[in-house]
Each structure stands twice: as C-alpha cells, then as structure tokens.
Amino acid sequence: MKAERAKEILVELLKIPSPSGQEDRLALHIMEFLHRLDYDVHIESDGKVIDLVVNPEAELFFEVHMDTIDVRAEPFVRGNIVYGTGASDVKGGLASVLLMLESLKKDKQDLNVGVVFVSDEEKEGMGSALFMERYKPKMAIVIEPTDLEVHIAHAGNIEAYFEVDGKEAHGACPESGINAIDQAYKMIEELKALEPFKQKGKYFDAYIGLQELICENPYYLIPALCKGRFEARLLPNQEVEDVLDLMEPILDEYTLRYEYTEIWDGYELDESEEIVQLAKKAMEEVDLEDFGGMRSWTDAINFMYNGTKTIVFGPGNLDISHTKGERIDVRDVVKASEFLRKVNEIYGRS
Known part of the structure; x- marks a missing residue:
C-alpha cells in the first residue's frame, strides 16, 4: 500500500518537468500538496530562485532540491521501478519527504523538524545559499541518492x-x-x-x-x-x-x-556529532546499516560552510543519476520516508 502511494506521488512529480531555472510549476504543485495537508509554507525568493520552507524555526532541517538536469528520458513505470529524468536525482527523495509529511498528518503526529525545498542545486546551488543566508539551522539532512546509506563524509x-x-x-x-x-x-x-x-x-x-x-x-x-x-x-x-x-x-x-x-573542500563528521547519533538511532530502528561518503557536489557543502552539521541521505543510485536509464525502486522511497519519519520522532523526544 505504501509503495503504491509512493509511486503515485513520484509519478506526479516526474510529470512536471523542472530543469534548473524552471522549478515554478513543481513548486506550485508541492505548495498545493502541503496546503491540502494543512502545513504552512513560507516562500523565500531573491528574484532568481525560490525556496519553500516548512517549520522555519526548527534547528534540524530536511533539505531537498526541486530541480533536475534537462529532461533526457520521459517517465514510465515497470512494476515497482519508476524511470525518467529525476527519478533518482532527486524526485524519488522528494517523494520520500512528501510521503513522510503525509503520513505524519494521517497519524496525527507532530513535525519536529524543518523542511526546505530548494531550487538550482544542479547548476549553482543558489537555492541552498539563499536559505542559508536567511536561516541558520544547527543540523541538516540533505536528501540525495545514496542507496539508503547515511553519508557522514563528503568529497x-x-x-x-x-x-x-x-x-x-x-x-x-x-x-x-x-x-x-x-x-x-x-x-x-x-x-x-x-x-x-x-x-x-x-x-x-x-x-x-x-x-x-x-x-x-x-x-x-x-x-x-x-x-x-x-x-x-x-x-x-x-x-x-x-x-x-x-x-x-x-x-x-x-x-x-x-x-x-x-x-x-570536503569534510567528514565525527560519529559523536549529534546529527550522526540521531541518524544512527533511526538506522537501527528501520534496519539500515551503512555509513558512507558522498562523491558529488550537493547542497551539504553550502550548509557545512555556514556552520550547519550536515549528513546526506536518500533513496536512489548516484551512478545512474543523470543517465537516460535513470530509475528508482519505490520500495526504497518508502524506506527513506520511514527513516526520515523516525529521525523526526527521535529528535522530538530529545
């Protein structure tokens, strides 16, 4: 059931092309999705990029970008596998965030973290830079394709x-x-x-x-x-x-x-860092095992340069991202959503 809902959310995201600089339609779709769930959405813009912020006072943020590269492959579904440009990088991760937010409302659970949807990750990272100019969270999880590994290091x-x-x-x-x-x-x-x-x-x-x-x-x-x-x-x-x-x-x-x-410059967080410990507890509860390191540029660099301790995590595979064969297993989208929900729960208890 969760996999079918994840598939529905992801396919709707993939139907809306959102190359860098053309995120407006997708941002509107996300806003409407969140408003139906009764979340307040704060819009941040400098005239060039747009960010959508939920729970802006939080000290821990989940961050995910709305843009993709130019469309190279149209979406289609084969069983539990969803294909198309952005499926892995990073609309599968975006779907996991939306699925988490939907499940919290359904179960009448609090959102204890902040969530920001940013623009322009694939080109200049202006969306995350704008967010970090205006918000200074203590910790963050940047959503990127990591094969469900928690990446505490970055190239x-x-x-x-x-x-x-x-x-x-x-x-x-x-x-x-x-x-x-x-x-x-x-x-x-x-x-x-x-x-x-x-x-x-x-x-x-x-x-x-x-x-x-x-x-x-x-x-x-x-x-x-x-x-x-x-x-x-x-x-x-x-x-x-x-x-x-x-x-x-x-x-x-x-x-x-x-x-x-x-x-x-890259970085590696010590396992004693609060965000790493939070992730480790959540990993144990949803049966995830591995720490890893991100090989590509992500918005985590902008976060870390501004003092926010940041890990990278998400469904999808970096190796096939940007390729014509880009795809994702929706069961991994569900697993990522469960991990994020567990982090939200553990953080709320701390």
Missing part, C-alpha cells in the same frame, strides 16, 4: 575548463605539427600521476579525469586547439589549496588558459 572537488594549444600541420604529417589532443591527454596523465590522486579513501578514492573534450578539425589537419573540462574528486581530508599548488605548474605548462568553475 572535495576541483572542476576547470581549459584550452590546450598545438601547431597545425597537414593531417598526414604529424611530425610537422603538435597535436593539441595529444597534449591534453599528456596533461591529464601528468595530473593523474600526482600523489593526491593516488590516494585511497575509506568511502571512495581520489580521482581526476576528463569529462569533456572538444576539437573541431574539418580540414584534415593536426589539431592546433582543443577545449575541455576536467574534474577532480578529493578525499575529505585533502586540502584543496594544497592540491592546487601541485596541479597549477602542469596546467601552466600545457594550457593557453584555464578557469576553475568549482572548488570546495
């Missing part, structure tokens, strides 16, 4: 766009030119050989690699210019500035120019 990150130059020559005369694509690969290999990217971690390993490479070459030439983007994933204990000091001599050697688009 750091360096992302940059670059241009690498070479020297044109006829395509049959590689000895006379300098191949910009070859240079880009040499650069990445030298970066990969740096000590920070050889390190293994408790939850994931450090990594650097190309995510985009563009080279237009319509004239059968040795290419003289290519552009690209690389991303580096850092361990929670690695300092971004230390890694940049090692990377930049290589970038200076190979590139015409480069520009960092994302830089942040």
Whole structure:
C-alpha cells in the first residue's frame, strides 16, 4: 500500500518537468500538496530562485532540491521501478519527504523538524545559499541518492575548463605539427600521476579525469586547439589549496588558459556529532546499516560552510543519476520516508 502511494506521488512529480531555472510549476504543485495537508509554507525568493520552507524555526532541517538536469528520458513505470529524468536525482527523495509529511498528518503526529525545498542545486546551488543566508539551522539532512546509506563524509572537488594549444600541420604529417589532443591527454596523465590522486579513501578514492573534450578539425589537419573540462574528486581530508599548488605548474605548462568553475573542500563528521547519533538511532530502528561518503557536489557543502552539521541521505543510485536509464525502486522511497519519519520522532523526544 505504501509503495503504491509512493509511486503515485513520484509519478506526479516526474510529470512536471523542472530543469534548473524552471522549478515554478513543481513548486506550485508541492505548495498545493502541503496546503491540502494543512502545513504552512513560507516562500523565500531573491528574484532568481525560490525556496519553500516548512517549520522555519526548527534547528534540524530536511533539505531537498526541486530541480533536475534537462529532461533526457520521459517517465514510465515497470512494476515497482519508476524511470525518467529525476527519478533518482532527486524526485524519488522528494517523494520520500512528501510521503513522510503525509503520513505524519494521517497519524496525527507532530513535525519536529524543518523542511526546505530548494531550487538550482544542479547548476549553482543558489537555492541552498539563499536559505542559508536567511536561516541558520544547527543540523541538516540533505536528501540525495545514496542507496539508503547515511553519508557522514563528503568529497572535495576541483572542476576547470581549459584550452590546450598545438601547431597545425597537414593531417598526414604529424611530425610537422603538435597535436593539441595529444597534449591534453599528456596533461591529464601528468595530473593523474600526482600523489593526491593516488590516494585511497575509506568511502571512495581520489580521482581526476576528463569529462569533456572538444576539437573541431574539418580540414584534415593536426589539431592546433582543443577545449575541455576536467574534474577532480578529493578525499575529505585533502586540502584543496594544497592540491592546487601541485596541479597549477602542469596546467601552466600545457594550457593557453584555464578557469576553475568549482572548488570546495570536503569534510567528514565525527560519529559523536549529534546529527550522526540521531541518524544512527533511526538506522537501527528501520534496519539500515551503512555509513558512507558522498562523491558529488550537493547542497551539504553550502550548509557545512555556514556552520550547519550536515549528513546526506536518500533513496536512489548516484551512478545512474543523470543517465537516460535513470530509475528508482519505490520500495526504497518508502524506506527513506520511514527513516526520515523516525529521525523526526527521535529528535522530538530529545
């Protein structure tokens, strides 16, 4: 029964496209859902993004984003599996929050935590930044696809766009030119050989690699210019500035120019932190076991930078998020809802 209700809620969410910057229709749907349950909804906006806040005075918040990437796959259902862009990242998690709020009203239970639905997570994180400007909760759970693991650690990150130059020559005369694509690969290999990217971690390993490479070459030439983007994933204990000091001599050697688009330090919470202890008690009561670490940027970074102790949790699988095969098992949506409800209950008793 709960799985069917979770499926209904999720499919309705997926029917409303909400790429970053186009969250208004989904925000209205969520507001109407919450008003039917008699929750007060506070709207926060700076003219660019919109956030919906429930129980704004709370010191513990559940946070979930409303936006997705651009739609790559339309929703459809096969048994307990719901497919479509956003199913895993993060409308499955959004459905788990709404299911929790609905179940609390049905059972006449209090909402002891705050809930915020934010915009723009997939692009610039402006929604969570706006929320943190106006609210300063003590603790938070950011909803993201974690396979129902409670992530108490978070990767750091360096992302940059670059241009690498070479020297044109006829395509049959590689000895006379300098191949910009070859240079880009040499650069990445030298970066990969740096000590920070050889390190293994408790939850994931450090990594650097190309995510985009563009080279237009319509004239059968040795290419003289290519552009690209690389991303580096850092361990929670690695300092971004230390890694940049090692990377930049290589970038200076190979590139015409480069520009960092994302830089942040990761973190790992001690298991003695209150939010971790709350989560641990809830995990025991709903039969969840594993702590883990988040590999991707999430709004948790904005929360932690502003002093809010934050864990990441949710249904769905990060590996298949953003892909054309994105999907989620609604039974995991129900399980996530039960976990969040249990955190709400335990926190209310504390």
